[in-house]
Amino acid sequence: MASLKEIHGKMANDPHFSHDHGSTRCIWVPGPVIVGAGPSGLAAAACLKDKGVPSIVLERADCIASLWQYKTYDRLRLHLPKKFCELPMMPFPEGYPVYPSKQQFVGYLEDYAKRFGIKPVFEQTVESAEYDECVGLWRVRSLGLKGAEMEYVCRWLVVATGENAEAVVPEIKGVENFCGEVKHTAEYKCGSVFRGKKVLVVGCGNSGMEVCLDLCNHDAHPSLVVRDSVHVLPREMLGRSTFGLSMWLLKWLPIRLVDRFLLIMSWLIFGNTASFGLDRPKIGPLELKSKTGKTPVLDVGTLAKIKSGDIKIHPSIQSIGNHSVQFVNGRVERFDAIIFATGYKSNTPFWLKDKEMFSEKDGMPRKPFPQGWKGEYGLYAVGFTRRGLFGSSMDAKRVSEDIEKLWKAEARHLSMTIGRSLTLQR
Structure with missing residues (x-):
């Protein structure tokens, strides 16, 4: 695995560089990696993009909002009025009823992804995410189609798999x-x-x-x-x-x-x-x-x-x-x-190798709302508030604002480092 210094050096020429590490393909992600392409993950990606911060969204299914599309009954409608379920920066269409149907909500989410240019990497099951203290980065390992192994390396990790990742029987x-x-x-x-x-x-x-x-x-x-x-x-x-x-x-x-x-x-x-x-x-x-x-x-x-x-x-x-x-x-x-x-229950204990922010017992943030959205070392959570879509939107805004500050500070530092390097070469 390349060192942080080597990564920054290569990133100066190619911000999306990747290389093979044994049988695993390794990809450097300059912005956050977001795990989960449900409403929470989409909201986080849109808010980050609005702040000028690129991100990559990993999703284990073959579509956005797979819980809504594949694991809900036909008669389902939003339990709360639509004004409490809107994602940031995009209201529901005016013609929607007060309590949109499942099909209408999925359509809204698809339009949301298109509007903000969010293109998740589908069929990527995250098997582990661990902070590497040696290089100060997160290593997110996933399994794709036909068993292809990937490792995404990033500075920030946003957990957006939510409270309803796995059915409870x-x-x-x-x-x-x-x-x-x-x-x-x-x-x-x-x-x-x-x-x-x-x-x-x-x-x-x-x-x-x-x-x-x-x-x-x-x-x-x-x-x-x-x-x-x-x-x-x-x-x-x-x-x-x-x-x-x-x-x-x-x-x-x-x-x-x-x-x-x-x-x-x-x-x-x-x-x-x-x-x-x-x-x-x-x-x-x-x-x-x-x-x-x-x-x-x-x-x-x-x-x-x-x-x-x-x-x-x-x-x-x-x-x-x-x-x-x-x-x-x-x-x-x-x-x-x-x-x-x-x-349903959260599945974070099965793949997130962090014992500080999330409880191993129920996979929820240890800190109560509204403090549960931020952990250590660039770890964030969106959609674990027990307050539905309203809570997800609040989290997404907080996370994007926090990462934006760090993104700009690190961009300035990297720019100064590269500038000094070019000056010395002359």
Whole structure:
């Protein structure tokens, strides 16, 4: 591997030089390497480009926003109004509805990439990223098509793989013996294939609730496993989005008063959710989100189906048989399929060789929001705020501003070094 001095010398003539190091092709990247071409990675690349800083985006899939394109169900819409989900420097088209569909959001992201000239290197699975203290650079090793090994060497590394990189499937006794279909919501597209079937959905977050509603709309017979207490809020209150109203109230009132208001309004609209199997946590929805990252469910019609009995509620699963499921209350029921709506997790512990910034336990930044975007030695994070796309945009702006200062300082230093070298040669 070339030394930092040799890299800077070659970069003066060719800022994108590369060379082979054994069986691995090594590429010097003068700007940051961004891992992940989802909304967070695109936002980071666009903000950096706006600051005059070039970057390269590595993506393991064959397209941008692969989670949205390949691992989401057809009926999905943004849970928050579009104004809270815009990426920096580009609003949604005026003709888009308040809650854009999955297809509309993917189209928006594709247009965003085109507008800012972002061309990710696709099908590059990053296997390791490690800071080399000897040369003061990051080494990002990836595996491409046909097993081709690459090493990207850079001064700054931006982790944009996000909180939802890998599907989470709980280990439940006997699940391997179940004769029906078992899948995660990452594989679920539409309820039409389950028409007339009894389907058990495990997990009562936004995805689990929406999948149950979708199954109902396609004449399936869904049941929902509710393992913990959950806050269910109406998507809109007083003619405004619940999220937008909450953000406005938080400007004037403490979080506990806003939570109390949300719960009173929810009770007026829904009644006591505990009466049909949905106990609420003791902590209010916004405070709970702030402390644990657990997002309240924004209802889009599922609660009415639960009230009517079209969706049945069950407690945690004790074990699974060939055709049946036994719950912790002793009840046993037959099902044709099981769908795990058990969420996703970060995969940073598997490839990022840094133990300071990210927790090995959950792959999230150790520092709480809003301090979790910056680490040591040029390491940054975008999209790990537990605040959705709104948080990603905030991170992308902070990261680009910080790197811009360092980029300009190092460019001046390099320019002076090359200038002195040329003067001595004369």
